[in-house]
Amino acid sequence: MSTKPASQRNFDALQKSLVTFGSSLSAIAFALVICGLLLLVTGKDPFAAYGKILETGLSGDKLLEMLKRATPLIFSATAVAIGFKMNLFNIGVEGQYLFAALIAAEMGTRVSLPRPLHILFILIVAMIAGAAWASIAALLKIHRGINEVISTIMLNYIALSVIQWMFETFFRDDSDGGLNVKTTEIAPSGRMPDLVDDRLNGMLIVALLIVILYWFVIFRSRFGFQLRASGLNPIAARTAGIPANRMVLIAMILSGAIAGLVAMPAVIGDVYAYGPSAIATQFGFAGIAVALLGRNHPVGIVGAALLFGFLDSTSAELQLSGIPSSIVKVIQAIIVLVVVIVNEASSRRFNRRTAERAALALKSLDTQ
Amino acid sequence: MQAGSAKSSQTLSAESANIVELKNISKSFPGVIANRDISLQVARATIHAIVGENGAGKSTLMKILYGLHQPDSGTISVNGYVTQFKSPSEAIAAGVGMVHQHFMLADNLTVLENIILGSEPTKIGVLSLGDARKQVKEIATSIGVEIDLDLPISELGVGQRQRVEILKVLFRGAEILVLDEPTAVLVPQEVDELFTNLRKLVATGTTIIFISHKLDEVLAVSDEITVIRQGSTVATVLPKSVDRLKLAEMMVGSDLPSHGKRTTKVGATIQLAAHNLTVLGKDNKNPVQNVSFNVAEGEIVGIAGVDGNGQFELCEALLGLVASQGTIEISGTDVSKLSIRERLKKGLAYIPFDRQREGLMLGASLWENSLLGHEQQLSRGPMIDLAAAKNSCREIIERFGVTTPNELVPAFVLSGGNQQKLVVGRNLATAPKILIAAHPTRGIDVGAQAAVWEEIRRSRDAGMSVLLVSADLEEVLGLSDRILVMFDGEIAAELDPKSATPQILGKYMTGTR
Known part of the structure; x- marks a missing residue:
């Protein structure tokens, strides 16, 4: 049994990544064509629109804006991807991060610690809160067999109501005579330093660290292997002694913990408090799209988050120049759809070619 | 029409x-x-x-x-x-x-x-x-x-x-x-x-x-x-x-590998035992009803039976995949309350009925497949030891003659026989104390079949206990030291393979005797 030389194997791996990257790029190009047609039909000039997007997006200011907007998406997509790796669909990142934002913002005002510890404390509280909310769905699945897709969606609504109730009843800061719709502001020791003054804060670094950690845990650790095995073939994983219920619980807790960080760039980097209108929503759902686009791979997730951040950063300018800013959302949605379809098709083709090449390699072994 | x-x-x-x-x-x-x-x-x-x-x-x-x-x-x-x-x-x-x-x-x-x-x-x-x-x-x-x-x-x-x-x-x-x-x-x-x-x-x-x-x-x-x-x-x-005989010969071919007489002796210690094992069914019928048996060191106990007479559920119960009543003992300790993982740790290995459904991750590489179930041994701290895992896969490929270009190809490119060799190899490579082998040669060619049989025999000679579940009478008769026939969830007979024939087995298997 001769094995291929290492250089050949590296080449195979490189080829696979190139195929993946190429198919994603062509999908994006294809999506842009479809959107162009849509613009044309609605009587707008697609070239003008794309030109505007490029022009505004590529200015230095907007590149910072892109990084800023990408940060929560990286957290959210990583949270979703952990679940996807074992065929667990956490649609509840939305509720998890909003819940975590409120709890962390409030708890952050109740301690006094020196700077790095204070920040760390708030981040950990956010992760615990997110994990706690996510674990409800895991426990429902383990003990009652309730599909996590249903329960996490429902828990989003419950989270919104619980947050509103808790905020209005306990945490709202009324010292301003009732005009303030935020929690008490976090002391300066609990605020994340900016990387670029007022434009970009240090949470981007945290996000990149989390993605690297994600790669390490999922692709290199024993737990990650068990998680992926449970996704690839749950029956075989169980037969091999990997406890299914425990995997569901841990995966969901990890997913929720990372989800808890989604709003942190705002909470400790921007607003320094929680407020119903001060903390942006919808990142949980956008994260699903980013994870899909990035194929749950760390590099893909960062790339997809940057692309989404880039598109988002241009939407205000588009509006000003008479192009509907919602075209950005349309482009994002179409990109995700096209990428999913193209990826599926190209991975089928890749699988077939792998099988053929293996058969060929075996034939040449036989004749030797 | x-x-x-x-x-x-x-x-x-x-x-x-x-x-x-x-x-x-x-x-x-x-x-x-x-x-x-x-x-x-x-x-x-x-x-x-x-x-x-x-x-x-x-x-x-x-x-x-x-x-x-x-x-x-x-x-x-x-x-x-x-x-x-x-x-x-x-x-x-x-x-x-x-x-x-x-x-x-x-x-x-x-x-x-x-x-x-x-x-x-x-x-x-x-x-x-x-x-x-x-x-x-x-x-x-x-x-x-x-x-x-x-x-x-x-x-x-x-x-x-x-x-x-x-x-x-x-x-x-x-x-x-x-x-x-x-x-x-x-x-x-x-x-x-x-x-x-x-x-x-x-x-x-x-x-x-x-x-x-x-x-x-x-x-x-x-x-x-x-x-x-x-x-x-x-x-x-x-x-x-x-x-019947002529037809059987045509079916399996004249090159049916012969079963060599064993030269080693069955040991004295009981390594796997079940007492009054019952798996409760969804309706009134229990798939496994009051089954007791034991397997000694270096012994192969064959379970013969027509598919669907409780063999599948028996294996699942022994492994801990389904709940059961009665006791299961590994080397004298009751394991019936233990998790699957704990039972595997005690030296149990399982070649499942359906290799693709229960044994393999078809989309994953061979080395990841051979790693499945052995993550504990093949890691360093919390991290998978990639070099060791790939090495162990190459050893399995070598020892069991898996025909493949290398250990990096996904499992779906292998033929059924080679997939089975990988599953068998994965389970035998760590020298388990007890092997539950369900249809270990189902659907694989004669050459691969002989190789699998040979490996099972070799491990048996080294003292492994084997519970061999098979509907293939030649296999059961050729490998087993003792044969239990399962019919309708119960053990219908215990036979000596030296005196048993496919005809006698067939009668017990269909409940006509």
Whole structure:
């Protein structure tokens, strides 16, 4: 049994990544064509629109804006991807991060610690809160067999109501005579330093660290292997002694913990408090799209988050120049759809070619 | 049902005395050849049996005839017309009907509703149950089936459900009926009833293609027998001109690996024991009922039985995949409350029934597949030791002769036999104390089979205890030191392989003794 030389194997791996990257790029190009047609039909000039997007997006200011907007998406997509790796669909990142934002913002005002510890404390509280909310769905699945897709969606609504109730009843800061719709502001020791003054804060670094950690845990650790095995073939994983219920619980807790960080760039980097209108929503759902686009791979997730951040950063300018800013959302949605379809098709083709090449390699072994 | 209604029927074949003719059919799936140049002629209004071992390609051939698969090459003629079925509905339109091994009935609908489901007779868009009832009654009477058309399926036994499946196919106008292992799920009396019905059916002009690997039944009921081995036709014979032994030889080939006499002795210590093991069933019937046995060091205990008599549930209970009553002991310690992982840690290994469903991650690389279940040993701290994992996979590939370019290819590129060698290798590589091997050689070629047997023997000689579950009598007789026969969830007999014969085993396996 001769094995291929290492250089050949590296080449195979490189080829696979190139195929993946190429198919994603062509999908994006294809999506842009479809959107162009849509613009044309609605009587707008697609070239003008794309030109505007490029022009505004590529200015230095907007590149910072892109990084800023990408940060929560990286957290959210990583949270979703952990679940996807074992065929667990956490649609509840939305509720998890909003819940975590409120709890962390409030708890952050109740301690006094020196700077790095204070920040760390708030981040950990956010992760615990997110994990706690996510674990409800895991426990429902383990003990009652309730599909996590249903329960996490429902828990989003419950989270919104619980947050509103808790905020209005306990945490709202009324010292301003009732005009303030935020929690008490976090002391300066609990605020994340900016990387670029007022434009970009240090949470981007945290996000990149989390993605690297994600790669390490999922692709290199024993737990990650068990998680992926449970996704690839749950029956075989169980037969091999990997406890299914425990995997569901841990995966969901990890997913929720990372989800808890989604709003942190705002909470400790921007607003320094929680407020119903001060903390942006919808990142949980956008994260699903980013994870899909990035194929749950760390590099893909960062790339997809940057692309989404880039598109988002241009939407205000588009509006000003008479192009509907919602075209950005349309482009994002179409990109995700096209990428999913193209990826599926190209991975089928890749699988077939792998099988053929293996058969060929075996034939040449036989004749030797 | 008229030949002309099949869209693709164009050319008239020369000999049309045969209602079905398959010529030089080949079909391969990635990495495996399922059918190789198979030809088959079936005469009108006869029962034509197709026999062969598990994995010989019988089912694939029938799926091609029924339009579920398209052949890579070769032609199919039905009623003298060369046809190509792109889907089962085209096959049905041409008069070919199939009764699958696993029934496809709606439990809460009545017999009549199930039969007409999908081809409901209507008058101006309104369901006309009356006509359907009359028609179904006629068909049923003509083949001697007595069944209450208004009972819900959930109240019927297995034999009657099968009758409903047959009526369903006949109601759609099938004149060629393909039965895939119809007796696998039946008890002997039901088998007799089925054969009576089939005989009557043939008398009305229907042609039956009957897939089986049970030779006695095939000899009893069929007019002609075609033997398939490793994807190719061996011969078509008349039941008069062969006997059971001759047929078995044709099925497995003359190059059947011989079982060497063992030179080592069975040890004294009991390594695996079950006491009054019962697996509770969903309804009244328990799949495993009060089973007790033990396996000593270096001993192979064979569990023989027709599929579906509780062997699967027994294995799952021993491993801890399903809850059970009674006790299970590994080396004298009760493990019945332990998790799967803890049992595996105590030295248990399991070669599952269905390698693809329960054993492999088809999309993952070979080294990841061989790592599954051994993550603990092959890691450094919380991290997987990639070099060690790949190394261990290369050792398995080498030692068990897995044919593959390297350990990085995904598992789906391997042929079935090589996939099985990988699963067997993964379980034997760590030298377990106890091996539960379920159909360790099902569906793999003779060479691979011999290799797997040899490895099991070698591990046995080193002191491993083996519980060998198999429906392959040659395997059970050749490997086991002791044979337990399972029938209907219970141990029906304990036999000595030196004195047991396939005939005796067969009788216990079917509960006729």
